[in-house]
Amino acid sequence: MISRILQSIFFRNATGKAGRYVRNSGRLVELAKEVLGKLQHVGFKGNLAEFQTSVQMLIRMVKAYASGEYKGLPWKSLISIVAVLIYFVSPIDFIPDFLPVIGITDDVALVVWLIKTLGDDVRKFSEWEKREKTINIG
Numbered sequence: 001m002i003s004r005i006l007q008s009i010f011f012r013n014a015t016g017k018a019g020r021y022v023r024n025s026g027r028l029v030e031l032a033k034e035v036l037g038k039l040q041h042v043g044f045k046g047n048l049a050e051f052q053t054s055v056q057m058l059i060r061m062v063k064a065y066a067s068g069e070y071k072g073l074p075w076k077s078l079i080s081i082v083a084v085l086i087y088f089v090s091p092i093d094f095i096p097d098f099l100p101v102i103g104i105t106d107d108v109a110l111v112v113w114l115i116k117t118l119g120d121d122v123r124k125f126s127e128w129e130k131r132e133k134t135i136n137i138g
Helices: 002-007 009-022 025-042 046-067 075-089 102-117 119-137
Strands: none
């Protein structure tokens, strides 16, 4: 399913928009707000709680990049994250979100794929985030 999503016109459009978003920190912050709004609206529970945690981490990565706090994110990884987040907030995609339950299947699959693909970048960001919390608490 992932290869079909990645090759879909919907994901290609999201990827095209991602380049414009990453050059505008205000747009990135707005995207983060849209994603949070969708997360709250859908209310992921049970098995999807891990998915919600992953999306929240992606949001933190984008916000840290947008604010200039975190510079360790490679450009290609940033574009991929933003493209996935744009795809996530789009109601019309490979499996339209208005279809109950099944409508978020493609979104979940795409986020899981992204987290696995960017494993090293995710790990580095998590370590940076922990160090920052330790510094700010101490």
